[in-house]
Amino acid sequence: MPELPEVETVRRGLAPVMEGKVIARVTVNRPDLRFPLPERMAERLTGARVMQLRRRAKYILCDLSSxxxxxxxxxxxGRMLLSGAGIGRFHHAPPLPGRHDHVVIEMEGGARVTFNDARRFGAMDLAATAGVEDHWLLRRLGPEPLGNAFDERYLAGRLKARASAVKTALLDQTLVAGLGNIYVCESLFRAGIDPRRPAARIAAARLGALVPVIRDVLAEAIEAGGSSLRDHRRADGELGYFQHRFQVYDREGAPCPRPGCGGTVRRIVQAGRSTFFCPRCQR
DNA sequence: ATGTGTTCCTGTCCGC
DNA sequence: TGCGGACAGGAACACA
Incomplete structure (x- = not known):
């Protein structure tokens, strides 16, 4: 899926058309995504003003006046597609609902936000804003990797008891929330850490170096508008371009990009997911 | 309590 | 071209 940088990019794309605006109409084209959609979702959204769009890990949180x-x-x-009045130049003709357009939110003024998700692993829910951080989908999430709570001390404390490989540990959203397969692979490459290394057996100094590496990779990816693989798009329909900066992800067989290394990028499977790394310079 | 494997679903790509 | 299998940015769940 979209990982943290892609979700943040989508949030930034949606903010100007949703924040401060009233939801005029909601069309629900199927009753469920990964889970059933909330009861009476269309009615509960309609007429509410969007106060703020926030992000927590890989979730977009849309605070409503209700x-x-x-x-x-x-x-x-999952994608959030923008269309309708004021979006682009050639949208006079609306809306045959496309395949996998599951939820359409129309804002006052005519902008349309369409949640499209072929695989339907996405989810939506509605909950009271007060205490939403205790929602069952959010309450076990670890710290934001770009936040102050994520530092060397925290990371060392959480990893020291883990028998699993560091790659697998970093994908655990209860440990740190927002990383996914791409950015874990890229971060471990930059930090020179072997993804197979047991999480508990990484020297403190190397963990200390990993923290800013993760922050840099995420910040650069956000700056680039995320990565556009396959069907991912920014909300405005533009493509992100961080995929051109991948050093190992999806580059099996390519020469290691580290100058002078001479190794070859390998693909292995860990906990059922592909890992890309250079066995020569990641130790 | 951690660890891994399975599962949800559709689309695409690659080899025969 | 058609068909089968592998694989895809996630993560909840069941089970060792």
Whole structure:
């Protein structure tokens, strides 16, 4: 799915068309995504003003004037597409609902936000804004990797008892929330850490170096508008371009990009997911 | 309590 | 071209 940088990019794309605006109409084209959609979702959204769009890990949180918050998760293939009045130049003709257009939110003024998700691993829910951080989907999430709580001390403390490989540990959203397969692979490459290394057996100094590496990779990816693989798009329909900066992800067989290394990028499977790394310079 | 494997679903790509 | 299998940015769940 969209990982943290892609979700943040989508949030930034949606903010100008949703924040401060009233939801005029909601069309629900199927009753469920990964989970059933919330009861009476269309009615509860209609007429509410969007106060603020926030992000927590890979969730977009849409705070409403009704006192409720709409939680949105894009799963693997979810997209938020913008169309309608004021979006682009050639949208006079509306809306045959496209394949996998599951929820359409129309804002006052005519902008349309369409949640499209072929695989339907995405999710939406509505909950009271007060205490939304205790929502069952959010309450076990670890710290934001770009936040102050994520530092060397924290990371060392959480990893010291883990028998699993560091790659697998970093994908655990209860440890740190927002990383996914791409950015874990890229971060471990930059930090020179072997993804197979047991998490508990990484020297403190190397963990200390890993923290800013993760922050840098995420910040660069956000700056680039995320990565556009397969069907992922920014909300404005533009493509992100961080995929051109991948050093190992999806580059099996390519020469290691580290100058002078001479190794070859390898693909292995860990906990059922592909890992890309250079066995020569990641130790 | 951690660890891994399975599962949800559709689309695409690659080899025969 | 058609068909089968592998694989895809996630993560809840069941089980060792």
């Amino acid at each position: 006192g409720e918050t709409l939680l949105i998760h894009l799963g693997m293939s």
